[in-house]
Amino acid sequence: MAQSPVLRPGHVVLRVLDLEAAVVHYRDRLGLQEIERDGQGRVYLKGWDEQDWFSVVLREADRPGMDSMAFKVISAAALDSLEKDLNAYGCKTARLAAGELSHCGERVRFTLPTGHAIDLYAQKDYMGNGLGRVNPDPWLEGIKGMQAQRFDHCLLYGADLDATIKVLTEVLKFDLTEKVVDGDFVIAAFLSCSNKAHDIAFVRHAEDNKFHHASFLIGTWEEVLRAADIISMHEISLDLGPTRHGITRGRTIYFFDPSGNRNEVFCGDYTWYPDHQPITWTADQIGRAIFYHDRKLNENFLNVVT
Amino acid sequence: MQTEMTFEVRILDTGESFPCRAGENILKAMERLGRVGIPVGCRGGGCGVCKVQIRGGRFTTQRMSRAHVSEAEETVGVALACRLSPMSDIDLKIVGRMQKKMACATGASQPVT
Ligand code: FES
Ligand SMILES: [Fe+2]
Numbered sequence: 299m300a301q302s303p304v305l306r307p308g309h310v311v312l313r314v315l316d317l318e319a320a321v322v323h324y325r326d327r328l329g330l331q332e333i334e335r336d337g338q339g340r341v342y343l344k345g346w347d348e349q350d351w352f353s354v355v356l357r358e359a360d361r362p363g364m365d366s367m368a369f370k371v372i373s374a375a376a377l378d379s380l381e382k383d384l385n386a387y388g389c390k391t392a393r394l395a396a397g398e399l400s401h402c403g404e405r406v407r408f409t410l411p412t413g414h415a416i417d418l419y420a421q422k423d424y425m426g427n428g429l430g431r432v433n434p435d436p437w438l439e440g441i442k443g444m445q446a447q448r449f450d451h452c453l454l455y456g457a458d459l460d461a462t463i464k465v466l467t468e469v470l471k472f473d474l475t476e477k478v479v480d481g482d483f484v485i486a487a488f489l490s491c492s493n494k495a496h497d498i499a500f501v502r503h504a505e506d507n508k509f510h511h512a513s514f515l516i517g518t519w520e521e522v523l524r525a526a527d528i529i530s531m532h533e534i535s536l537d538l539g540p541t542r543h544g545i546t547r548g549r550t551i552y553f554f555d556p557s558g559n560r561n562e563v564f565c566g567d568y569t570w571y572p573d574h575q576p577i578t579w580t581a582d583q584i585g586r587a588i589f590y591h592d593r594k595l596n597e598n599f600l601n602v603v604t
Numbered sequence: 605m606q607t608e609m610t611f612e613v614r615i616l617d618t619g620e621s622f623p624c625r626a627g628e629n630i631l632k633a634m635e636r637l638g639r640v641g642i643p644v645g646c647r648g649g650g651c652g653v654c655k656v657q658i659r660g661g662r663f664t665t666q667r668m669s670r671a672h673v674s675e676a677e678e679t680v681g682v683a684l685a686c687r688l689s690p691m692s693d694i695d696l697k698i699v700g701r702m703q704k705k706m707a708c709a710t711g712a713s714q715p716v717t
Contacts, residue, residue: 315649315667360670361652430614557648557671602645602653604669 301572302471303380304491307498308370309352309402310512312559313359317341320356321558326533328561329443329513330354335424336400340557345448345514346441351401351420353449362557363604364509366454367478367498368405368417369470369491377420380470387469387556396421410465412456413506420481444525444563447513451496453510455503456590461489462500472497474543475570488545495546495567508529510558511552511560518565519549525563529543529553537598542590552599559604615641616630616697624690625642629666631686640659643700647686654685661694 314566321341325332330343333352342352350370357365371377384391384406386604394405394417405423410416423565428438456462465488475495478486488496516525529536529551533557537560539551550564579587585594609626613633615668620640631654634642645653652672658681664677666687673682682699 302656361672362648362665362669363671405605554646554650556648556649558648559644598645598653602673603649604646604650 302473302491303372303376304418306492307353307449308350308368308419309355310364310449310510311340311355311357311399312512312555313362313365313557314356314555314559315358315362315557317356317358318407319429322582323534323555324354324356324441324575327443327444328526328563329441329445329535331441332464332515334400340399342400344440345446347427347447347477349424349426351425352422355399362559363507364414364452364454364512364559366407366415366417368402368419370422370496371418371420374420377404377406377418383469384408384465387465387467387590388552389393389469393507399514410456411458411461412454413499413508414454414456417600426564428582443528444514445521446516446517446563448515449499450513450515450564451543452512453499453501453506455501455510456506457501457502458506459484459502459506463489465560466498473570473572474576475574476577476579477588478545478579478581478584482502485546485581485584493550493569493571494587495570502602504598509559509561510538510603513562513564515559516563516565522549522551522563522565537602538596539591541592544583544587544590545577558602560602572592611661612620612693612709613690614693617641617694626691627689629686630688630690630694630696634685634703642685642698645686645700649684649687652684655698657680657682657684657699658688660697662691663694664679664689664691686701 324330333342335341339355343354345350391406391408396404401423403419405417407417472489472491475490476488481504486501488499493499532568535554537552545566548564548567550561605616610623612621613624613630614621616655624630643653645651665683668687670682
């Protein structure tokens, strides 16, 4: 296994039914910073500890869900060579001009076999986290709500999991870190391009291009409980938690934005190194794989997607 | 003091009914009262799980995902319960249903216990 030229999830573009309600949710409840709005009315936000210009883009539309998820790659040369590799593998790509998303460089877009649009880019303008780079303080004052530090990963639903895993591992050099299997049949897959337990994950599902959740990192289990308090204070639609995942070990809570897109805030997964071996969960233990305490699956968690 | 206006929501499939305040969505009213009947999903008009068809009475809706309620459906009273508020007593049929969507090797659904 090699280190991937892909650095990390860079941003996610989400569709929402009511833009202002969504901004209140992502800014004041999750605690992302509203950075700017563009000519198309799209809203750009970032977590307080992120260095680049934005990590979440909200777009008003007649149906919620995910437009695309983007990954930052290590250099312009890596972007060019990944584009060639994708094409050689049989994946069509398209170039999206620099500035199409504000402050983001040129993007290479391709569609995963599960139907999801994935963008790669090498450049996004630097904003910094507001703490400076010389003798910085450890955290920023005045951050709202759950105080999400950064965008972390997405879980996506679609049919051809095997082909999606193949593109991500063979072309983009992601590692498969964990999987749920029924015999040889892969039900769910967790993949990393970095040191994290996952940067993107998939669950097999009849319908393609479905969005399960976008996840944001917070600091501690105490902060997960505090997120749960905020969910009740503001009557946010709770999915489930606080609880623990068997898979990735994350301590977590799930809830919905005002348009029905699921969010997660979590803390405490493990460190992945590219020489590690993947973890396997068997279908008969799937309850504890996903919800380690309840040890059973929740209908809504499985079935509710946008 | 003004008394709060409430309307009766009747689920024709089960014959059950519950009261809903004016301006409140019927899914929220059902959950607040600890009642069941209409499937509950995202509560935000996005997932389509709470889809119903109004068979009698007046109501208003907030924006709903077009992926789940088409314009044609909307004209015949199909709506998402989490985005629907009554303006009179209403009768409804349940359209949405929790489907088991996680596939497994046999093609059948994963047992959810
Ligand atoms: S519960 Fe998801 S659309 Fe109503
Ligand atoms: Fe997650």
